[in-house]
Amino acid sequence: MKSMDVPDHADRFMRDLDWNLLRSFVVLAQSRSVTEAAHKLRLTQPSVSTALKRLEDRVGRRLIDRKPGHFELTRAGELLYREAVDIQGSILRLSTLMREMTDEVTGHVRIALASHVVCPLLDGVLSEFHAEHPRATLSIEVLSSAEAIGSVTGRFSSFAVCLVHERNPKLEYLRIYREFFGLFCGPPHPLFGRKNLTRADLAGHSAVSFDTDRLQDALKPVALMRAEADMGEAVIGTSSHLEEVRRMVIAGLGIGPLPVHVAKRDVDDGVMWQLPPYDNPPPIDVHVVWNPKATLNRAEQSLLDRLLERIEATPMDQRTYR
Known part of the structure; x- marks a missing residue:
């Protein structure tokens, strides 16, 4: 008997699915053509096309609708992309988590920030966090709000501070200022x-x-x-x-x-x-956005908790910048 009674077809799917195919597909889904994806992956166009064909054969579904002047994910492709982004984010975080288990590192925090964010409350929290955890490291990447949210969804960023148009039910949101x-x-x-x-x-x-x-x-x-x-x-x-x-x-x-x-x-x-x-x-309201399913290191969790607590403790009129 297989562990946890995994059905035969699911067990076979797990054995046969190559992560490198999923990685290539994520880049394809974020591109406008196979040529663009090949450039990002530093592979030839035929190699990327072959990888897509192999993945479609594995899942038994057409994933991208391609024809001259048209390059769009199918419904199956959209579903696979959402799940593959989650998987990719988890894999990318494994090295950090393993390092924290063996080394006495404080941790690294990655913040995705919309470029127009000017917020004294956030600046104060960062200052206090550094004073308390001077060995923690920090990187701030300036992105469009949509890219920032995508970075949190994929677990590339610890959290984001950005505009929000449509809410993803898998994420959490809290208004930081107006x-x-x-x-x-x-x-x-x-x-x-x-x-x-x-x-x-x-x-x-x-x-x-x-x-x-x-x-x-x-x-x-x-x-x-x-x-x-x-x-x-x-x-x-x-x-x-x-x-x-x-x-x-x-x-x-x-x-x-x-x-x-x-x-x-x-x-x-x-x-x-x-x-x-x-x-x-x-x-215009600006929000903190985080992924509740992401496994955060000590530094990430400490900074996020501190920021959320400060927001909750600060009246809205003090977080409204006119």
Whole structure:
């Protein structure tokens, strides 16, 4: 009798399935073509195509619908991708967990951070954590909010601080702060320095913005703010990083949205000018996101617990940045 009475077909599936095939499939699912995936994997295109065919043969399902100009996961492919990301995250964490069992290491914390996160509460927690655990190491990767959440889902990151559009039921969320977005322009822009402007003055002007500034995405309120100003849908430049949106605004490429509390220093320094609407700017909530099924090392668990406790203990008005 096989252990735990595993059915014959499941036992055979576990024996036959090659992890390297799953790894290649995860990269394929995150790419736009076999050619792109091959480049990421540093393999030839035929090798990647063969790996995909072998995996499809193993699972008995077509995983990617491929034809000229079309590259999309099938329903079976989407299901396998979700599970494979979980498996990959667990495998990547094994070396860290084993090292902690044999060495006296404090642990490493990986934080996925949206680029526009400016939060005194988070900064204070990091400072206290380092003072208490000086041997713990930390890495912060700046990603788009969608990529940050994907990194937590795949257990590559300890937790994320980012915007949230659609909630994954496998993850946990807690709002860390609320910020408000305004519209700004730089010195070369014709509206720079002008007072008593109205929304009507913004009509027809070009815009720069974040990749998520769309009606179907996390910055929907910002997209609506631009639409109400009759700026149209033409966006001259986009980025997922605040610093690059800021760069384009200051360079005069167009009017751009930025968190008001983040842009304040540039306004005070005279390199940026705030535009209407001045009252009732759209609020945007930023969340801490973590994976409750992830096995965290001591440093990760300590920092996450400290951050969540500080959020819960701090009234919302002290976590609202205007």
